[in-house]
Amino acid sequence: MTQYISPEPIEPQTFTDPAAAVARLEQLYTEAIRFLSEQFVKVMQNGPPKGHIRAYYPEIRVTTHSFAHVDTRLSFGHVALPGTYATTVTRPDLFRSYLTQQIALLIRNHGQPVTIGVSQTPMPVHFAMTGNPDITVPQEGATDFILRDVFDVPDLSTTNDDIVNGTYTSEDNTGALALFTAQRIDYSLARLSHYTATDPGHFQNHVLFTNYQFYVSEFEAYARSQLADPNSGYNSFVSTGNVEITDPETPIETPLKLPQMPTYHLKRADGSGITLVNIGVGPSNAKTATDHIAVLRPHAWLMVGHCAGLRNTQALGDFVLAHAYLREDHVLDDDLPVWTPIPALAEIQIALEHAVAEVTRLEGFDLKRIMRTGTVATIDNRNWELRDQSGPVQRLSQSRAIALDMESATIAANGYRFRVPYGTLLCVSDKPLHGELKLPGMASDFYTTQVSRHLNIGIRAMEMLRGMPLERLHSRKLRSFDETAFL
Helix, strand or coil, X not given: CCCEECCCCCCCEEECCHHHHHHHHHHHHHHHHHHHHHHHHHHHHHCCCCCEECCEEXXXXXXXXXXXXXXCCCCCCCCCXXXXXXXXXXXXXXXXXXXXXXXXXXXXXXXXXXXXXXXXXXXXXXXXXXXXXXXXXXXXXXXXXXXXXXXXXXXXXXXXXXXXCCCCCCCCCCEECXXXXXXXXXXXXXXXXXXXXXXXXXXXXXXXXXXXXXXXXXXXXXXXXXXXXXXXXXXXXXXXXXXXXXXXXXXXXXXXXXXXXXXXXXXXXXXXXXXXXXXXXXXXXXXXXXXXXXXXXXXXXXXXXXXXXXXXCCCCCCEEEEEEEEEECCCXXXXXXXXXXXXXXXXHHHHHHHHHHHHHCCCHHHHHHCEEEEEEEEECCCCHXXXXXXXXXXXXXXXXXXXXXXXXXXXXXXXXXHCCCEEEEEEEEEEHHHCECCCHHXXXXXXXXXXXXXXXXXXXXXXXXXXXXXXXXXXXXXXXXXXXXXX
16 A cells, blocks of 8 residues: 655635635645655655655635526626535636636625635646756656656646536536646646746736737837836736846847747736737647647637638738638547537627727728628648649638638637637738739738738737626636536
8 A cells, every 4th residue: 555745634724705715725735835845855865765755736615505596697706506616726826816806706606615625636746846946857767766656747637628628527526616627727837838938927818829920020019119108007028038028128139949839928917918929820739829828717819810811802911800710620629529619709809890990990881891700711731722622612612711721710719618708800911712822022011011000900909808897708608508617
């Protein structure tokens, strides 16, 4: 029988004060981290002990016995049925505002306290050491003992997405309180640092995705203009490599090697700023980025990239506001069946349309000169136009698609899957079915004139959404029958 070396048992406590509950979560998490850190140093100096060293994530637990209905306008903040619900928690320092808000809604809507205690989910040593720059967990084989014989390591069976995919079943009839487990969050936080070369703590609540590096220089220019304005509300700009500036005149050196998904953050003190992620080309990158950013529970994400216009009446530089998606990206087929509708969200659509009107100074019927609303197709074959016309082109026509790219439907579908409000505003950069290919000479004028305007529209839409109460922004369209209480 395995002998476990663990911290002294701690009795659970109940709370009706959400701030006190979160403070207790932070205390329990810090104690677990400290214990594992101290034990790890001892093992590396003195060798492994006779036993397995283990600490556990903290958890939130709540029980309600009533079928009473809460405010039906709310899409989150309550459980669907009486019962006991729980979730493990990691990095409560990073999620302090989010946890405080969600716990407050739960207590208010059900009139029951929450219980804060130690869960039965082991904390992997790799994740426990992430925030300590003085400690590096060696790779398997780099020590004279087997690491997993002494410490817990990441367990993919507890980092899956069965909750968000609607396939979760509990062994003890305890319902899921949140969409993501602590291990799933820790895994994604580590992946974000790797793919974006910025710390997850820099991410803001409003995320713009683009598929071209051209947008980055425009975003930096906009950020510097905002830092120069003392009334803008923005207080810093973070570039790839965690380079943070507060003075708009401070130069930023571009690293010799960019990460896979260069990411930049225009920050506000309350986290309501804007993050720009250059996901590059392809649905795989789009899924990877959104899989991991979703654990940060952003308030909204938008795709502002380039696309192929499919109608002869479109011109280079025209905008496309997606109100439906034709999914031929295939990367989410195992998680979200293709028969699942991905609805347009009114709050997002209105903000995008108003932003286009504001920036272009066109409105009403005149706005149709430069913007079309319709179906956007997302495909995983970059050279789709070389295929037999009876294949993808026929399906594009039958679907009434007006534009095609390789990322938008993936981002929207994962937004739907992860309950993150989503939207798409694309800019036509070529018309391959009509002889206007994306060639250097044809594209140069487009890139110099349209990128800035397109990015400004995306930023303006986010600023409009920032002024909207979270309860209104998070549509009930994103929630299922038996939904988690936490957003």
